[in-house]
Amino acid sequence: MSGLPVSLIQALREVVGEAGLIADVERMHSYLADWRNAYRGQAALVLRPASTEQVAAVVRLCAEAGVALVPQGGNTGLCGGSIPDDLGAQVVLSLTRLNRIREVDAANETITVEAGVILQRLQEAAAEAGRLFPLSLGAEGSCTVGGNLATNAGGTAVLRYGNMRELTLGLEVVLPDGRIWDGLRALRKDNTGYDLKQLFIGSEGTLGIITAAVLKLFPAVRSLTTAWVALPSPRAAVELIGQMRGLCGDRLTGFELMSRQSLEFVLHHVSGVSDPFADAHPWYVLIELSDTQPDAPLNDMLEQGLGEAFERGVALDAVVAASEVQVRALWALREGISEAQNHEGPSLKHDISVPISRIPDFIARTDQALQQAFPGVRIVAYGHVGDGNLHYNVSKPLGAEDAAFKAQSEAIMQVIFDVTVNFAGSISAEHGLGQAKRDAARHYKDPLELELMRSIKRAFDPAGLMNPGKLL
Amino acid sequence: MSGLPVSLIQALREVVGEAGLIADVERMHSYLADWRNAYRGQAALVLRPASTEQVAAVVRLCAEAGVALVPQGGNTGLCGGSIPDDLGAQVVLSLTRLNRIREVDAANETITVEAGVILQRLQEAAAEAGRLFPLSLGAEGSCTVGGNLATNAGGTAVLRYGNMRELTLGLEVVLPDGRIWDGLRALRKDNTGYDLKQLFIGSEGTLGIITAAVLKLFPAVRSLTTAWVALPSPRAAVELIGQMRGLCGDRLTGFELMSRQSLEFVLHHVSGVSDPFADAHPWYVLIELSDTQPDAPLNDMLEQGLGEAFERGVALDAVVAASEVQVRALWALREGISEAQNHEGPSLKHDISVPISRIPDFIARTDQALQQAFPGVRIVAYGHVGDGNLHYNVSKPLGAEDAAFKAQSEAIMQVIFDVTVNFAGSISAEHGLGQAKRDAARHYKDPLELELMRSIKRAFDPAGLMNPGKLL
Numbered sequence: 001m002s003g004l005p006v007s008l009i010q011a012l013r014e015v016v017g018e019a020g021l022i023a024d025v026e027r028m029h030s031y032l033a034d035w036r037n038a039y040r041g042q043a044a045l046v047l048r049p050a051s052t053e054q055v056a057a058v059v060r061l062c063a064e065a066g067v068a069l070v071p072q073g074g075n076t077g078l079c080g081g082s083i084p085d086d087l088g089a090q091v092v093l094s095l096t097r098l099n100r101i102r103e104v105d106a107a108n109e110t111i112t113v114e115a116g117v118i119l120q121r122l123q124e125a126a127a128e129a130g131r132l133f134p135l136s137l138g139a140e141g142s143c144t145v146g147g148n149l150a151t152n153a154g155g156t157a158v159l160r161y162g163n164m165r166e167l168t169l170g171l172e173v174v175l176p177d178g179r180i181w182d183g184l185r186a187l188r189k190d191n192t193g194y195d196l197k198q199l200f201i202g203s204e205g206t207l208g209i210i211t212a213a214v215l216k217l218f219p220a221v222r223s224l225t226t227a228w229v230a231l232p233s234p235r236a237a238v239e240l241i242g243q244m245r246g247l248c249g250d251r252l253t254g255f256e257l258m259s260r261q262s263l264e265f266v267l268h269h270v271s272g273v274s275d276p277f278a279d280a281h282p283w284y285v286l287i288e289l290s291d292t293q294p295d296a297p298l299n300d301m302l303e304q305g306l307g308e309a310f311e312r313g314v315a316l317d318a319v320v321a322a323s324e325v326q327v328r329a330l331w332a333l334r335e336g337i338s339e340a341q342n343h344e345g346p347s348l349k350h351d352i353s354v355p356i357s358r359i360p361d362f363i364a365r366t367d368q369a370l371q372q373a374f375p376g377v378r379i380v381a382y383g384h385v386g387d388g389n390l391h392y393n394v395s396k397p398l399g400a401e402d403a404a405f406k407a408q409s410e411a412i413m414q415v416i417f418d419v420t421v422n423f424a425g426s427i428s429a430e431h432g433l434g435q436a437k438r439d440a441a442r443h444y445k446d447p448l449e450l451e452l453m454r455s456i457k458r459a460f461d462p463a464g465l466m467n468p469g470k471l472l
Numbered sequence: 473m474s475g476l477p478v479s480l481i482q483a484l485r486e487v488v489g490e491a492g493l494i495a496d497v498e499r500m501h502s503y504l505a506d507w508r509n510a511y512r513g514q515a516a517l518v519l520r521p522a523s524t525e526q527v528a529a530v531v532r533l534c535a536e537a538g539v540a541l542v543p544q545g546g547n548t549g550l551c552g553g554s555i556p557d558d559l560g561a562q563v564v565l566s567l568t569r570l571n572r573i574r575e576v577d578a579a580n581e582t583i584t585v586e587a588g589v590i591l592q593r594l595q596e597a598a599a600e601a602g603r604l605f606p607l608s609l610g611a612e613g614s615c616t617v618g619g620n621l622a623t624n625a626g627g628t629a630v631l632r633y634g635n636m637r638e639l640t641l642g643l644e645v646v647l648p649d650g651r652i653w654d655g656l657r658a659l660r661k662d663n664t665g666y667d668l669k670q671l672f673i674g675s676e677g678t679l680g681i682i683t684a685a686v687l688k689l690f691p692a693v694r695s696l697t698t699a700w701v702a703l704p705s706p707r708a709a710v711e712l713i714g715q716m717r718g719l720c721g722d723r724l725t726g727f728e729l730m731s732r733q734s735l736e737f738v739l740h741h742v743s744g745v746s747d748p749f750a751d752a753h754p755w756y757v758l759i760e761l762s763d764t765q766p767d768a769p770l771n772d773m774l775e776q777g778l779g780e781a782f783e784r785g786v787a788l789d790a791v792v793a794a795s796e797v798q799v800r801a802l803w804a805l806r807e808g809i810s811e812a813q814n815h816e817g818p819s820l821k822h823d824i825s826v827p828i829s830r831i832p833d834f835i836a837r838t839d840q841a842l843q844q845a846f847p848g849v850r851i852v853a854y855g856h857v858g859d860g861n862l863h864y865n866v867s868k869p870l871g872a873e874d875a876a877f878k879a880q881s882e883a884i885m886q887v888i889f890d891v892t893v894n895f896a897g898s899i900s901a902e903h904g905l906g907q908a909k910r911d912a913a914r915h916y917k918d919p920l921e922l923e924l925m926r927s928i929k930r931a932f933d934p935a936g937l938m939n940p941g942k943l944l
Binding site for chain 2: 105106107108109110130151152154158162163165166175179181182183185186187188189190191192193194195196198199201202203207218219220238239242245246247248249250291292293301353354355356357358384386387388389424425426427428429430431432433437441445446448449450452453455456458459460471472
């Protein structure tokens with residue numbers, strides 16, 4: 001039984017129809033845990049409205065009844081932001097049936113999509129219009145636009161195109177009282193007051209329910225190349241990205257760092273990959289250049305840049321992809337890390353950012369602090385140099401027990417976050433806070449900033465019914 | 473006499489020193505009107521603090537005494553946002569002494585500057601570090617970073633680099649109660665809660681006083697070219713920008729439209745300029761391409777694009793700049809419009825935006841409506857096609873009286889704004905609201921959006937002492 005009044009359930013059923021209401025525990029199951037099964041909760045109901053108006057009616061009914069809502073997209077988040085608590089009184093509001101692409105305006109370089117559209121489908125719709133939607137991340141085959149907006153998603157193309165926030169021109173939002181705010185503007189300049197959409201982007205469903213968005217499109221990419229480069233140190237990576245940015249400008253669309261340890265995990269556990277070099281090197285970067293011009297001389301540019309890097313000792317070895325197959329093979333090394341690490345026992349995943357210039361000192365300081373406190377842990381550091389964003393993950397020492405290592409996870413996280421904050425960084429660069437990092441944020445963030453956030457929360461959602469227990 | 477308690481004046485003097493307090497009416501004069509002398513007010517005092525701590529102390533003292541503050545930068549705004557009302561009870565807070573460049577971090581591609589730094593000095597500091605700070609607008613020699621942030625300034629490079637909002641990574645803000653929020657983060661990814669800086673950007677000083685910012689830098693431009701193209705219609709301009717974006721991608725850094733009427737005013741009133749073509753054409757665009765590569769083949773690319781445009785009848789004639797002198801000469805035609813129009817009697821200036829795809833219909837509809845209601849008015853339409861942003865200005869009919877024309881200004885504005893809103897546009901694309909458009913915003917904006925804005929204002933500034941009478 002759901003614990004909700006029968007009259008409320010009946011009213012909700014009238015809004016969303018039989019197909020939109022799930023009260024059966026078996027059928028609710030997949031909505032109550034994230035894809036990794038790291039977070040699991042209980043819910044009174046799962047609702048699947050099929051339109052903005054239905055979302056609005058649901059929110060209004062729940063607001064009147066004082067029932068809390070947990071908005072949910074593709075459920076691919078890493079911080080439990082879309083999973084209800086375990087008391088069973090919250091209602092999960094799945095947006096996946098709001099999956100229409102409402103409009104493509106090629107001349108305005110915009111696309112208007114509903115919250116439940118899968119990211120990959122959005123990318124494909126852009127491509128069909130001869131355009132690029134650049135947001136790209138591991139979960140793109142199942143994550144939704146609404147989730148990307150609610151968490152201000154990042155990924156590998158932020159270096160050139162920005163986070164989801166920078167890709168958004170307008171939003172449609174159902175407010176906590178059930179009114180619909182139509183902020184679906186397709187404008188690149190609009191200075192007529194506070195930019196309200198910015199509050200909802202990255203707010204993880206705590207201020208309202210995003211139902212649709214106007215997003216920016218870009219010219220299609222017609223040339224692309226990648227290189228795999230061995231480096232002596234993270235400092236060399238920072239030098240190299242500065243040099244390549246100066247040389248290539250906006251053609252530099254990817255610059256991914258990974259440690260030897262990261263590569264070794266991939267080489268051990270992912271099938272069909274191989275080390276591009278005969279010798280082992282301490283660090284690597286994957287460089288991607290792209291251009292709107294067909295047959296742009298990107299390889300020449302790469303070779304010029306790498307030539308200079310060799311002379312200055314910044315690069316130790318390099319291979320430039322000679323075909324699309326090789327491009328994919330090099331990216332497979334980078335993209336295999338997360339999966340490979342899972343084969344080495346529990347993965348403690350962190351997602352920090354620091355100023356790009358401080359990456360080398362951050363890595364040196366954190367490595368040292370961890371090895372001192374937890375001898376033998378294996379550090380799987382990789383990430384997006386151009387964003388200052390490192391997935392500074394940790395695996396257990398060889399031969400250690402999983403349980404003993406897991407018991408240290410909080411303490412390890414604290415070491416990493418302490419150094420991060422010391423370097424004026426962020427403890428969550430692109431994954432958000434959700435349930436996972438809410439308490440850490442309380443600890444590490446400026447109390448004044450938390451106070452301002454709470455005052456906004458009170459102004460928008462005084463009853464506290466929007467995704468309670470997340471973010472704040 | 474200032475009307476303020478002597479004890480308060482004494483306390484303020486102790487904070488800012490003799491050099492930072494102006495009570496003399498003569499010496500206050502230049503702080504009480506904007507550069508065009510379109511808005512003039514009165515003030516109890518002008519304060520010129522020299523540090524963030526002094527700003528904080530001033531704000532705290534004024535908050536305790538219930539005295540309203542009007543923050544002011546270079547005073548180059550067009551909407552009276554930095555001018556006090558005429559009751560003489562408000563205090564003007566000039567930020568121009570906060571003019572330090574605190575840090576340039578070339579490896580992080582960021583610069584940290586105080587609010588009073590002149591935009592041009594910021595551009596120069598970036599250039600000295602081998603980088604580009606791309607914001608560029610007419611007033612750059614006297615406007616300040618604080619004003620650029622408070623109004624989310626735009627200009628001619630938004631097409632490629634975005635508005636001031638997109639160029640900002642972090643802010644330092646003195647809150648209405650005098651506390652300092654240190655949000656000076658230099659991070660490209662940070663998802664640890666609501667993005668508070670977004671509220672202050674574009675809030676025109678109504679939520680707090682921005683005292684410093686971390687801004688993005690970009691690779692220096694090493695090749696640049698421009699073309700001047702004659703077109704049959706605004707529709708051709710929209711077609712041409714789509715084609716050039718697809719061809720050139722991010723190299724397209726300027727695409728400025730102007731009508732024949734605009735050019736004629738420039739040719740009549742600006743010295744040292746000439747029509748690039750022997751024949752008159754109805755519309756023109758100035759195209760700018762730039763690249764980080766020295767000797768990039770930009771002219772080849774322009775000629776390829778224009779060749780296709782001629783074939784399709786989109787372009788009627790074109791000239792490509794052969795030297796830096798010619799580049800400047802072409803830009804002079806565009807940049808002379810505002811000054812030239814002032815010689816033709818009162819200029820009714822508007823700053824609207826619509827989706828790029830709707831520019832042609834917007835211009836046709838507005839031209840028709842204006843000529844029907846106000847026969848003979850001369851429409852000076854120009855602007856940034858890539859931003860959908862038109863300065864759709866109006867001059868009096870030939871031979872008409874200034875006063876009679878001025879008396880129609882509200883009615884003319886209403887015609888233009890009605891069409892703008894009909895085309896899902898904005899009545900203020902880049903100039904903000906200030907005093908000038910506050911009432912129009914009340915009329916044209918969604919009441920729900922105004923309500924949300926007011927709830928934010930109440931949450932941050934419950935006493936309403938931050939730049940009252942502006943924006944909201």
